[in-house]
Amino acid sequence: MLRLHYNLEKLSMGLVVGIIVAASIGGIVEIAPLFTIDETVEIPDDMRPQTPLELAGREIYIREGCYACHSQMVRSLADELDRYGPYSLAAESAYDHPMLWGSKRTGPDLARLGEKYSDDWHSQHLIDPRSVVPASIMPAYPWLIRPLDTEILSDQLATLAKLGVPYDAEMIAAAVGDAIGQSQPDSDAGDAVRERYGADVAVRAFDGDPARLTEMDAVVAYLQSLGTLTNAPYELFAEGAQ
Structure with missing residues (x-):
């Protein structure tokens, strides 16, 4: 040979x-x-697609190269389960285009990050990482306080719908309004987001100011959604622990 x-x-x-x-x-x-x-890949019954604001945050997350240091895939190893929680299911990424799995971890895995920290913590961490994590080597992203460009949101939802993500015509038409509404908890637009995407969707001023819509709103909304789109992995994990 x-x-x-x-x-x-x-x-x-x-x-x-x-x-x-x-x-x-x-x-x-x-x-x-x-x-x-x-x-x-069987999609769980309670699986929901990302809201327009969360989707915009995901695009910024990719744009800024966050995926290069943070994975979104908890492997079925004891130490990872202890640190991050239930291992990742393929179904959780069924609506992701592209998916952001991987094992490169300069920073911690983010698959179960949603609602682990407050919105204020995330905002401060993105603006000045070392102000909340002194040993952090993450770069700062102070420019995320600029206004969010929503011009192509409807087109993005329409494209994803063609790829199988369950966005209907109403969701696509209301994409810009829903992005704004998700950051305005006391508005009718905020209620409309809950009606379209479910009562459990986080509707609040993610950057602390409901009078403006910023890239920070989008990124924090996205980070807070990670691991919350379905309860399937948590239910499976609970069954395995019994």
């Missing part, structure tokens, strides 16, 4: 063909299961 490989290295075209064959086999092994994904 070694002699065959040695001789193959002498033939450039033969080596190229060998590489293509090996890569093709690996690609098929990885890609083939995706054709049955709809049959193997």
Whole structure:
């Protein structure tokens, strides 16, 4: 076998063909299961899509490269379960495009971050990380207090709807109003968000000021939604503990 490989290295075209064959086999092994994904991943009945504000926050999270240091995948290892909670289910990312799983952890995993800290803590942490975590090496994001651009929110929801995310025509048409309403807890628009996305959706001034809609509102709303879109992993974890 070694002699065959040695001789193959002498033939450039033969080596190229060998590489293509090996890569093709690996690609098929990885890609083939995706054709049955709809049959193997069962979406929980209580699973909800992200609100327009949470979706905007997710886009900013990706834009700022947060995924490079924080994973969103709790693995089924004892120490991870003790630190982060129930291990991640594939169904939790059924509506994610792209999904943000991974095991790179310069910072802690965020899959179960939702409602673990207050909105004020998150805002301060993003503006000046070391003011709340002195040993933090996370960069600061003070520019997140600028106004949120909502121009393409409806188009984003419409695109995701074509990919299978359950946004209906009413949700798509009301995307901008719902993004604003989710940050105004005492308004009719805030009530409309709850009607469309469920009573458990967080509706509050995430950056502390309901008179404005900022990127900070969006990012904090997104962070507070992580791990809260379905109770399935917590129920499964409770069953396993019995």
